[in-house]
Amino acid sequence: MYRPLSTFIGLRYSQAKHKNRFVSFISIASILGIALGVMVLIVGLSAMNGFEKALRDQLLSVVPHAELEMVSxxxxxxxxxxxxxxxxxxxxxxxxxxxxxxxxxxxxxxxxxxxxxxxxxxxxxxxxxxxxxxxxxxxxxxxxxxxxxxxxxxxxxxxxxxxxxxxxxxxxxxxxxxxxxxxxxxxxxxxxxxxxxxxxxxxxxxxxxxxxxxxxxxxxxxxxxxxxxxxxxxxxxxxxxxxxxxYLYIKSWITSQGYLYQDIQMVKSLMYIILLLVVAVACFNIVSTLVMAVNEKRGDIAILKTMGAGKWTLRFIFIVQGAFNGFVGCLLGAMMGIYIALNLTELITHLEALLGHKFLSGDIYFIDFLPSQINYNQVIIITLLAFVMSVLATIYPAWRASNIKPAQELGYSH
Incomplete structure (x- = not known):
């Protein structure tokens, strides 16, 4: 099957063992970091969606939506x-x-x-x-x-x-x-x-x-x-x-219980920001991996240049290598996140039984279990966002690779 040269070499570099074991460690760390960030973001937002659904289905089923009361x-x-x-x-x-x-x-x-x-x-x-x-x-x-x-x-x-x-x-x-x-x-x-x-x-x-x-x-x-x-x-x-x-007092559930809904929305927003920063940190590992990979492959890059490979071909080699790490991390994270989100209530129930401690008390909260509702649109957005961030992280190392001078590198090798 035909594949562009940059894609072929980039995938080979991604799957090949590095001479420097530290580069391999950083590469694995970047994949696991992205996977962990995506997984936690999916699970966290699913829990917040579950709380929002429980708020509507349980609390708002027993609290009147609105009330009108005579002043006198x-x-x-x-x-x-x-x-x-x-x-x-x-x-x-x-x-x-x-x-x-x-x-x-x-x-x-x-x-x-x-x-x-x-x-x-x-x-x-x-x-x-x-x-x-x-x-x-x-x-x-x-x-x-x-x-x-x-x-x-x-x-x-x-x-x-x-x-x-x-x-x-x-x-x-x-x-x-x-x-x-x-x-x-x-x-x-x-x-x-x-x-x-x-x-x-x-x-x-x-x-x-x-x-x-x-x-x-x-x-x-x-x-x-x-x-x-x-x-x-x-x-x-x-x-x-x-x-x-x-002459009436006008009230609604937002007056008495609205703080719960506002808290859920605020936590969801903060979770997006904080966990995307976690993904961003993992993407910095991709930068480190590719910078070290470029230094390791300087001789190969010089040979490819002398054989006629253009700057964008060389850039795409390292973009593909970094994107592969990002893709694997996003895919792993999405799969683990979906699995945990679908079974979150049961997992937490088993954990509570094991520890002998209730995380949510029914006497304080309107529910006594940790709810979860997965939103597949959110999963797609999170996964794509993390993948785009991982691709953007490859641009600087790929640019450095394309600026290597063949004569200088091959001269050093002699």
Whole structure:
């Protein structure tokens, strides 16, 4: 099969043993350095993609995408308002709710948390919290029965079991001027949810009719809704809020949980920069390899020149040699990176079992495992970028090789 002279000689130089063992060592180091950089970059970005997917699929499935809350009072016609919100093009569904902040008391134990009063009939249209509730889900909450569903962490802290009674302590209404004893309202624990993260220790659910009775309200004072594009939740919430005549607080998941998404994006950007620098360092090894290879092959280069080889032919010989190292390194790195990224969750699970230590705690983070989602477009971009960097690293040594003077080199050999 026909191959250009520069390609043929360049590949022969790449596969031939060097007289100087140090040159061979540097050559292998450059291949392994590029492979390691590409592999770590693919694995790291796959982990960040996994966190981003878990954020959307898990955390944003239990946290409402957006909320509208009355500054004072409650909505006059809650059904008409919900219908108007759901008529907006970017809104999927809406549900009313009321928020109370109070203390839960069981004997001498207390826990401060947010009580979310929901409508079980429409809550599933907006969140998937029900799937984390053990037993019968939202049907456990009965209207006007003072039933409550608590997070696993709260139930464990207060040493509560299903069927136990617990008291909800709320400030007295209109108690702004002087200190009054809090109201104590008995509730029966009917369900426990385990969503993971801080939600288990800071959130509880009651029926919306119970909250209306406790607060003497005619209807809900807040509406949660789901949007079709979670990353545009803030702007959608703003446009929906402005379409209503009420004076409202406008919130979205970006306000409360957006720091997680921003942290993931920041880490991804930093990872690109830092690990590409690792690849760049490995490419400097290619420069070192080729500079030493040029010095080793000075006599061969001089002979090729006397036989009529042009400057670009000589340059391409060393460009091919360096590119071969880069290609092998990129290919190895991509293969190892894809394999580890596809099996990252299982590998980390086995490592945790071996060490007896959890890297991600479900009590702190919204997941208790290391997720991974490989993006093959990113793999291609990373591999091509590393290969281009390795080819660019060959230009200086190749240029030096083309400037060798045959008469001077062959004269020295005599």
């Amino acid at each position: 009072g409650s909505f006059n016609d809650i059904d008409a308002t919900i219908a108007k919100i759901e008529a907006q093009p970017d809104v999927v569904a809406a549900t009313p709710f009321i928020t109370l902040n109070g203390l839960l008391q069981k004997d001498n134990k207390m826990k401060a948390l947010q009580i979310r009063a929901i409508d079980p009939r429409t809550e599933n249209n907006v969140t998937n919290i029900e799937k984390f509730i053990k037993g019968q889900g939202w049907s456990l909450l009965s209207p006007n029965k003072n039933t409550i569903i608590l997070g696993k962490s709260v139930a464990e802290k207060l040493q509560l079991s299903i069927g136990d009674s617990v008291f909800l302590l709320l400030p007295q209404q209109g108690a702004q001027t002087r200190l009054k004893a809090p109201r104590s309202i008995p509730f029966k624990l009917v369900g426990i949810f385990a969503m993971g993260g801080q939600l288990d220790s800071s959130l509880a659910f009651i029926h919306i009719s119970d909250a209306q009775k406790i607060l003497s309200m005619d209807s809900a004072n807040a509406i949660a809704f789901k949007v079709n594009d979670v990353l545009k939740a803030q702007s959608i919430a703003r446009s929906v809020g402005y379409s209503l005549d009420n």
